[in-house]
Amino acid sequence: QQQVKQSPQSLIVQxxxxxxxxCAYENTAFDxxxxxxxxxxxxxxxxxxxxPDVSEKKEGRFTISFNKSAKQFSLHIxxxxxxxxxxxxxxxxxxxxxxxxxGTGTSLTVIP
Amino acid sequence: xxxxxQTPSNKVTEKGKYVELRCDPISGHTALYWYRQxxxxxxxxxxxxxxxxxxxxxxLPNDRFFAVRPEGSVSTLKIQRTERGDSAVYLCAxxxxxxxxTIYFGEGSWLTVV
Numbered sequence: 694q695q696q697v698k699q700s701p702q703s704l705i706v707q708x709x710x711x712x713x714x715x716c717a718y719e720n721t722a723f724d725x726x727x728x729x730x731x732x733x734x735x736x737x738x739x740x741x742x743x744x745p746d747v748s749e750k751k752e753g754r755f756t757i758s759f760n761k762s763a764k765q766f767s768l769h770i771x772x773x774x775x776x777x778x779x780x781x782x783x784x785x786x787x788x789x790x791x792x793x794x795x796g797t798g799t800s801l802t803v804i805p
Numbered sequence: 806x807x808x809x810x811q812t813p814s815n816k817v818t819e820k821g822k823y824v825e826l827r828c829d830p831i832s833g834h835t836a837l838y839w840y841r842q843x844x845x846x847x848x849x850x851x852x853x854x855x856x857x858x859x860x861x862x863x864x865l866p867n868d869r870f871f872a873v874r875p876e877g878s879v880s881t882l883k884i885q886r887t888e889r890g891d892s893a894v895y896l897c898a899x900x901x902x903x904x905x906x907t908i909y910f911g912e913g914s915w916l917t918v919v
Contacts, residue, residue: 699847725906736809736896736910737848744906782847786906790861791836793898793908795847 696720697785699796706803712770714799716783719764723785723794728757728768731780731798740781741768773803807831809911811897817917818887826882826914830899837880838908839872840896848896854880855902887918 698717706712716726725744729737743750743757743766750757756769770777783796810829818824830837835856840848850864857877865871869887874880884891894915900908 727907729910734912736898736912739907739909742906790853791855791902792850792853792861793838794850795840797847798845 695797696794697783697796699783699799701799702797703800704802706773706801708773708775708803708805710773710803712768712773712777712801712803714768714781714783714801715765716767716796717763717765718785720785720787721764722787722789724788725786726757726759726766727784727786727793728755729782729784729795731782737782770801773801775803775805777801778803809897809899809909811895811911811914813914814912815915815917817919820887820889820918822887822918824884824887824916826884826895826897826916828880828882828897828899828911830878830880830897831909833901834899834909835877835902836900836908837874838898838900839880839882840898842894842896842913844893851882851895884916887916889918892916892918 727742728740730740731737741755754771759766780798812827837854839851842848852872853861854874869885871883894913896913898908898910
């Protein structure tokens, strides 16, 4: 059972465009929502994260939008660059046991 | 060390053999996680340690998989009687514990069972 559902599976964006990746969850025990970026052959690296009491968080070109009532959150990458080409994972932490659950990933390709 | 260290980075083993994968977490981190990542998939939770004890081992797929963290620092994931389906990247992550939000991953150990 996938605790966090992520879409799309893959995404191709032109340089300078906006990349949008969506995630949804059902478990109301989730209390922290990080996004990770993973390059081939490397471990996932924390990109940006949000708590459910905030509707939006922005760090540079990366923004998380959070809709608590819909149990959905999304990552927006503004002015996408070829160096952003990687796999992105959303995740959610359970406050009942501190486990982190991951989405299935989105492979982003930014075309020059 | 500065980050989470995992060894070996790559391991090829024959079906039926025993394998150990090691994780050295960030110094001072009390929480340690093992995940398994298959090609094109997200990390799949295996086990979570808080200190020396396994706080949650519900993700271990069967009794061939076992993990220890005897001194609350380094952890070893042990796989007995390996099967070809065990081939994956095994990721370790560490964090500051229940009050901490962020977990940091190592580079992973790529296991291939032939």
